[in-house]
Amino acid sequence: MCLAVPAKAISIDKEADTAKVSLGGILKDVSLSLVEDVCIGDYLLIHVGFALNKLDEKEALLTLKAFEELADFNRAEGSVNADE
Amino acid sequence: MKYISEFRDPSLAQALAKAIQRESDPSNHYRLMEFCGGHTHAIYRYGLKDLLPDNVEFIHGPGCPVCVLPASRIDQAIKIQSKSDAILCTYADLMRVPATKGHSLLKAKAHGADIRMVYSPVDALRISQQEPDREVIFFALGFETTTPPTAVIIKAAEALGLKHFSVFCNHVLTPAALEAILNPPDQQINVDGFIGPSHVSTIIGSDVYKPFARQYQKPIVIAGFEPLDILQSILMLIKQLNKGSYTVENQYKRAVSSSGNTKAQMLTAEVFDVVDQFTWRGLGELPDSALRINNRYKYLDAEEKFPVEMTVVSEHKHCLCPSVIRGRNKPLDCKLFAKACTPENPLGACMVSSEGACAAYWSYGRFKDEAAFQPAPQEVKIYK
Numbered sequence: 001m002c003l004a005v006p007a008k009a010i011s012i013d014k015e016a017d018t019a020k021v022s023l024g025g026i027l028k029d030v031s032l033s034l035v036e037d038v039c040i041g042d043y044l045l046i047h048v049g050f051a052l053n054k055l056d057e058k059e060a061l062l063t064l065k066a067f068e069e070l071a072d073f074n075r076a077e078g079s080v081n082a083d084e
Numbered sequence: 085m086k087y088i089s090e091f092r093d094p095s096l097a098q099a100l101a102k103a104i105q106r107e108s109d110p111s112n113h114y115r116l117m118e119f120c121g122g123h124t125h126a127i128y129r130y131g132l133k134d135l136l137p138d139n140v141e142f143i144h145g146p147g148c149p150v151c152v153l154p155a156s157r158i159d160q161a162i163k164i165q166s167k168s169d170a171i172l173c174t175y176a177d178l179m180r181v182p183a184t185k186g187h188s189l190l191k192a193k194a195h196g197a198d199i200r201m202v203y204s205p206v207d208a209l210r211i212s213q214q215e216p217d218r219e220v221i222f223f224a225l226g227f228e229t230t231t232p233p234t235a236v237i238i239k240a241a242e243a244l245g246l247k248h249f250s251v252f253c254n255h256v257l258t259p260a261a262l263e264a265i266l267n268p269p270d271q272q273i274n275v276d277g278f279i280g281p282s283h284v285s286t287i288i289g290s291d292v293y294k295p296f297a298r299q300y301q302k303p304i305v306i307a308g309f310e311p312l313d314i315l316q317s318i319l320m321l322i323k324q325l326n327k328g329s330y331t332v333e334n335q336y337k338r339a340v341s342s343s344g345n346t347k348a349q350m351l352t353a354e355v356f357d358v359v360d361q362f363t364w365r366g367l368g369e370l371p372d373s374a375l376r377i378n379n380r381y382k383y384l385d386a387e388e389k390f391p392v393e394m395t396v397v398s399e400h401k402h403c404l405c406p407s408v409i410r411g412r413n414k415p416l417d418c419k420l421f422a423k424a425c426t427p428e429n430p431l432g433a434c435m436v437s438s439e440g441a442c443a444a445y446w447s448y449g450r451f452k453d454e455a456a457f458q459p460a461p462q463e464v465k466i467y468k
C-alpha cells in the first residue's frame with residue numbers, strides 16, 4: 001500500500017491547490033499540498049490522492065542511459081567472445 | 085518519458101541480469117532483503133528471481149503497513165466505531181484484515197456498522213462535510229509515505245472548524261523497523277544488504293539510512309519499484325558486497341533526494357509526536373516506532389475522544405512471521421503455510437496483504453516448484 005504511481009499534471013487549480021492528472025486514462029484531482037512549484041506537464045508521484053514529489057526527468061534519463069550502456073557493453077563483449 | 089514502460093523493457097532487463105551474473109562471485113552467497121512489500125510483489129510479478137544466479141537470495145522484509153498492524157488495533161477501531169456510531173472511513177486494503185475471533189472490518193460492516201472504503205483521506209474529510217450530524221473517523225495507517233496526507237487533512241479539519249471529525253492514528257516509522265531487523269535481541273542477522281524503500285524514501289530522503297549502513301556495516305540501495313530499478317539495485321549491492329563496502333546508494337534518483345520532501349516532513353512534525361512504544365505484528369514491541377496526534381490537535385484524535393479498552397492479542401504459536409521477516413525462515417518452513425494459513429484465512433502478518441512474503445509465495449505459486457526441492461520443515465515430524 002506504499003505504492004505511488006507517476007502521472008502528468010494536465011491542469012492546475014491554484015486556488016484549490018490541486019492538479020488534474022490522468023491515471024490509467026481516468027482524470028483525477030490530486031492535492032498539491034505536499035509539493036512546491038508544480039507546472040503543467042510535470043510528472044508527479046501520486047499516492048492516496050496526493051502528489052508526493054515531482055519526478056526529475058534529467059535523473060530518469062541518466063538512469064536509462066546507464067541501462068543502455070550496460071546493454072551496449074554486453075553486445076560488445078558478446079561480439080568479442082564470438083570472434084574468439 | 086512516461087516513467088513506467090521505459091523501466092520495464094525486457095531486453096534491458098536481460099542486459100542487467102547478464103551484468104549481475106558477470107559480477108556475482110559463485111563462491112559468495114548474497115542475501116538481500118527487500119524492505120518494501122512493493123518490491124516483493126514486483127520480484128514475483130516480473131519473475132526477476134528466474135533472471136538471477138542461484139546465489140542471489142531474496143529475503144522479504146516487514147512488507148507493508150497492513151501486514152504489520154496488530155489485530156488489536158482493528159478490534160479497537162471496531163469498538164470505537166460502535167461506541168461512537170461513527171462513519172468509519174479507511175483504505176480498501178484494511179477491510180479484510182482479520183481482527184480477533186475471526187472478526188474484520190468487512191464483517192462488522194456486514195453486521196450493519198457504517199464502514200466506508202476511501203481512496204484518499206480527503207474523501208473522509210469530504211464525507212465529514214456532507215454529514216454534519218455524524219461523527220466521521222478516518223482509520224489512518226501507513227509508513228512515512230501515507231503520513232503527510234493524514235497531517236494535511238488534520239490541519240484542514242481544523243481550518244474548516246470540523247468538530248465531528250477525528251482520526252484513529254496508526255502511522256509507523258521505517259527507521260525503527262530497520263533497527264529491529266539489524267539489532268535483534270539475539271544479534272543474529274541473516275541479511276547482507278538492503279534493497280531500500282522507494283516511496284517512503286521520497287519523503288524521508290536517503291540520508292536517513294546512513295547511520296544504519298555505517299553502524300551495522302550493511303550496504304543499502306534505495307530502489308525504485310519497477311523491474312529495471314530492482315535489477316540495477318541488485319547489481320549495485322553485489323558490487324558493494326564484493327568490495328566489502330557498506331554505503332547508502334540511491335538508485336531511484338528521479339524521485340528520491342538526499343534530504344527528502346522537507347515540506348511533507350514539516351507538516352508531519354507539526355501534527356504528530358513519536359510514541360514511546362508501539363506493537364508491530366511480526367516484530368513485536370518497538371520503541372519510538374509510531375506516531376500519535378500531538379496535544380495541539382488532540383481533540384481530533386479518535387482514541388482520545390472515544391477511549392475503549394484494548395484487547396490483548398497473541399499471535400498463532402506456530403506462525404513463523406517474526407523469523408520470516410528477519411530472513412531466518414522462508415514461508416515454506418511454516419507448517420501452517422497453505423494449510424491452515426491462506427490469503428482467505430490469514431493467520432499471520434505475512435499472509436495478510438498481497439504484499440506480504442507468505443502471500444507472495446502463495447499467489448505466484450512459486451512454492452509449488454520450491455516445495456519439491458525443500459527439505460521438510462524441521463518442526464514437522466513425518467511418520468511413515
Ligand code: SF4
Pocket residue numbers: 400402403404405408415418419420421422425426430431432433434435436442
Ligand atoms: S504461512 Fe501464515 S502462519 Fe505461517 S509464517 Fe506465513 S503468515 Fe505466519
